[in-house]
Amino acid sequence: MSGKGRLNTWRTLTLILALTLIFSFSLAAAEDKESGTLNVALASEPGTLDMALSTGVAASIPARHVFEGLLAFDKDYKPQPMLLSSWELSEDGKTATFHLREGVKFHSGEEMVAEDVVASLNRWGEYGLTNSALWTRVEEVTEIDDYTVEMTLSEPFAPLTTYLANIYGGPRIVPAEIAREAGGEPIDPENYVGTGPYKFVEWKAGDYISLERFNNYSNPPTAPSGFAGRKLAYFESIKFSMVSEAGARVSGVKAGNYDYATKIPTDMIATIEGSASTDPVITDHPPIYPIMLINTQTGVLADATMRQAVQAALDMDSIMAAGYGNPTFWTLDGAYFAEGIRWRTLAGAEAYDQADVAKAKELADEAGYDGEPIDIIVAIDMTAQYNQSLVVRNQLRQAGFNAQLETFDKATFFQRRNDRENAEWELAFSFYSTTPDPSLVLMLNEDYPGWWDTPEIDNLKKELNTTTNFEERYGVWEEIRTLWYEQVPAIKFGDAYQLHVRGETLKGYGTEEQPVMVSPYFWNTWKE
Amino acid sequence: MIVSIFIVISVTFILMHSVPGNPASVMLGPNATPEQVASLNESWGLNRPIWTQYYKYVANVFQGKFGKSIYYQKPVLNIISQRAETSIFLGLMSLIVVVSVGVSGGIIASIKPNSWLDNLLLLVALAGASIPSFWLGLMLMNLFSGQLHILPSSGFTSVLKTGNIVNLKNLILPSIALGFVNAALVARSARSSMLDVLNREYVNTARAKGLTEMRVIIKHAFRNAAIPITTIISFTFAKMVSAAVVTENVFALPGIGSLVVQGILKRDYPVIQGVMLVVAILYVVINFLTDLTYGYLDPRIRYS
Known part of the structure; x- marks a missing residue:
């Protein structure tokens, strides 16, 4: 063997050795991260894990570990392929072709194919909660071959991928027979079969939901980023316990019974920071939006000038402080979308936080207001909203309005609020997660309580949905926000952040690639 | 029935x-x-x-079909039976606290009425009746779980399913919180029943016969004072099994009380109706067992 040949052999051997060492270290590191059971304390029990029929935060947390969509949001809330290898849109923007990743297994062991995707999308289209703007434009979803699905639209729909990646209420892919059997009812827990890194094991009513690692999980090839990319399931199992008492959730994390707990009252941050075994988690990426809906169709606030009068009377500082206390957890913000979201605009925001009683009275006089009652409704078990409603009532009274407050439990509140035929309210309090696209903002839906339905907004909505260029769409959104402040279909008070708590042994959470998102996720995390 | x-x-x-x-x-x-x-x-x-x-x-x-929970999509009886284990164990362990603190406290207080011991026990009973159980629960949790790390803070894993009796340690703090609050009522009732009996002539006769004070109190006085105490204890037990909502919420225990509250909040009609029916049956059964106990405590009581 020549000297050169020996050198090459040595180089090859060295390379193999180096690769072996790197692989061994990687394996060792992965083994180090192998963890037993992750215990998570949820503040409330989900209604169902079937995300086609739920937009609840509590449901989304366990559900995102079990079910996956065609696309998922990365850390910047941009849709990225999840169950897809790629997708493309035709030149006229009316045909979307989705190429599925091959070899993706359901928890039942069967491979996910186009038939499952078509059935899941059709079910979501027919019954899903967040489909309307998209589905009115979908003409057909067809199976081209086992790994290709085509969606035909009647007209281009710019936020198509955003709808498909939506965290709350977006379509998740389940086996075709399960989608067809469930129809418009929530999928039975026995049929919770998804493609996620964890599979459903048990839901003990009012007690816990348990998941276990899915060993045949097919990871996407991309790097982890937010809800998208590679998902390494280090935990053998995850147990989501329902712990309604906030003090018990915090004590539980301190004592090591739980590794993570959601929705902690913000005044407990000192307790959490003061303990060596707990760390606070502030979910400010993005915040939630406390909003007061206004009945634009019936009652004294059907007049837009009266709604402007209400808007002029409000002092947002006091309202946000009443709802969220410690200023670490809220910010005044006249834009709909918070800082860092590409749709953010302050168009029209000069009408935000006026606290101008004289102007409010003037506008009310102009509208011919004569002391008719303004009924405010709120769910007493939504504490922040209830606290805010008390302040709003007082501010409106000071501005000369006959504001009356009625409180209900959540179920009654929703029924009252949704009853358009017999709407007996003028103002209703709620809060909303951010949406990844303006077309998903619920107040723009004419069927959503508040029932904002004017020719001006109707035209702008059509433009927003059919324009494909981002800059143009952004311009339309600016116009919508300006109109919003003029017609006042709802009033956003500000941005609010939630406090969660995690045990200090939980690692890999809140990294640059996987920042704290709107609600937690536990792949690529482990316990020490 | x-x-x-x-x-x-x-x-x-x-x-x-x-x-x-x-x-x-x-x-x-x-x-x-x-x-x-x-x-x-x-x-x-x-x-x-x-x-x-x-x-x-x-x-x-009337055909024995209780329906399926709207929320959980499971038969109502399955859900109730899962929850019943927690509630029954919690009820029994709290009953131990109620009897040991309430009955013994009441008897001790009645032996020397208006003494410092009686006043102290009355003060404890008053505190028990006044302290909200959620506050007591959180304090116990903070001390024994958060600080001392000797007892779990919340949750309960089935003893029957796992066969592991150690799981009952999860119920120690809840049963103290629940039992102590209920023991106050029993202590007051035991004290007044015992005082009533201790002033009777047959008690003086027993003492005159030279019986020890302990024998007089336990065998003669307490047995006759036991009927009203038994009544209160039995209904306290039924209440602790079926309506320990606050304690269950604080300690995240999957019991009957929180099931019915969650059912009401979620408007899960089959669950609410099923639980109310089971609770009604529970009260009827406990009432029946209490009546049988009367016969044992006082042989003069006979049922035809």
Whole structure:
């Protein structure tokens, strides 16, 4: 063997050795991260894990570990392929072709194919909660071959991928027979079969939901980023316990019974920071939006000038402080979308936080207001909203309005609020997660309580949905926000952040690639 | 009994269906449109006339069918039986606290009425009656779980399913919180019953016969004072099994009390109706067992 040949052999051997060492270290590191059971304390029990029929935060947390969509949001809330290898849109923007990743297994062991995707999308289209703007434009979803699905639209729909990646209420892919059997009812827990890194094991009513690692999980090839990319399931199992008492959730994390707990009252941050075994988690990426809906169709606030009068009377500082206390957890913000979201605009925001009683009275006089009652409704078990409603009532009274407050439990509140035929309210309090696209903002839906339905907004909505260029769409959104402040279909008070708590042994959470998102996720995390 | 049960299920059904709100609106959440809520209610059959639903429900109950939970999609009896274990163990362990603290405290206080010991015990009883159980629960949790790390803070894993009796340690703090609050009432009642009996002539006679004070108190006085105490203890037990909502919430225990509250909040009609029926039966059974105990405590009481 020549000297050169020996050198090459040595180089090859060295390379193999180096690769072996790197692989061994990687394996060792992965083994180090192998963890037993992750215990998570949820503040409330989900209604169902079937995300086609739920937009609840509590449901989304366990559900995102079990079910996956065609696309998922990365850390910047941009849709990225999840169950897809790629997708493309035709030149006229009316045909979307989705190429599925091959070899993706359901928890039942069967491979996910186009038939499952078509059935899941059709079910979501027919019954899903967040489909309307998209589905009115979908003409057909067809199976081209086992790994290709085509969606035909009647007209281009710019936020198509955003709808498909939506965290709350977006379509998740389940086996075709399960989608067809469930129809418009929530999928039975026995049929919770998804493609996620964890599979459903048990839901003990009012007690816990348990998941276990899915060993045949097919990871996407991309790097982890937010809800998208590679998902390494280090935990053998995850147990989501329902712990309604906030003090018990915090004590539980301190004592090591739980590794993570959601929705902690913000005044407990000192307790959490003061303990060596707990760390606070502030979910400010993005915040939630406390909003007061206004009945634009019936009652004294059907007049837009009266709604402007209400808007002029409000002092947002006091309202946000009443709802969220410690200023670490809220910010005044006249834009709909918070800082860092590409749709953010302050168009029209000069009408935000006026606290101008004289102007409010003037506008009310102009509208011919004569002391008719303004009924405010709120769910007493939504504490922040209830606290805010008390302040709003007082501010409106000071501005000369006959504001009356009625409180209900959540179920009654929703029924009252949704009853358009017999709407007996003028103002209703709620809060909303951010949406990844303006077309998903619920107040723009004419069927959503508040029932904002004017020719001006109707035209702008059509433009927003059919324009494909981002800059143009952004311009339309600016116009919508300006109109919003003029017609006042709802009033956003500000941005609010939630406090969660995690045990200090939980690692890999809140990294640059996987920042704290709107609600937690536990792949690529482990316990020490 | 059948009449009582019929009344309970009828009243529960009518009350729950009269309350505004419906399960679909809770399940679908704030983002659902009214059309979506109506559509889901329709698929669950909740848009049928109320009397049709009532007739169907009563007919099913008398055939032993309690229906499926709207929320959990599981048979109501399965859910109740899962929850019953926690509630029964919690009730029994709290009963130990009630009897050991309440009855013994009441007897001790009655032996020397108006003494410092009596006053101290009365003060403790007053504190027990006044302290909210959630506060006591959180304090116990903070001390024994958060600080000392010697007892778990919350949750409960089935003893029957796992065969592991150690799981009962999860119920130690809840049973102290629940038992202590209820022990106060029993202590007051035991004290007054014992005082009443200790002033009777036959007690003086027993003392005159030269019996020891302990024998006089336990064998002669307490046995006769036990009937009203038993009545209170039995109903306290029934209450602790079926309505320990606050304690269950604080310690995240999956019990009957929180099940019915969650059922009401979610408008899960089959669950509420099922739990109310089971609780009604529980009260009837405990009442019956209490009556049998009377016969044992006082042989003069006989039932034909």
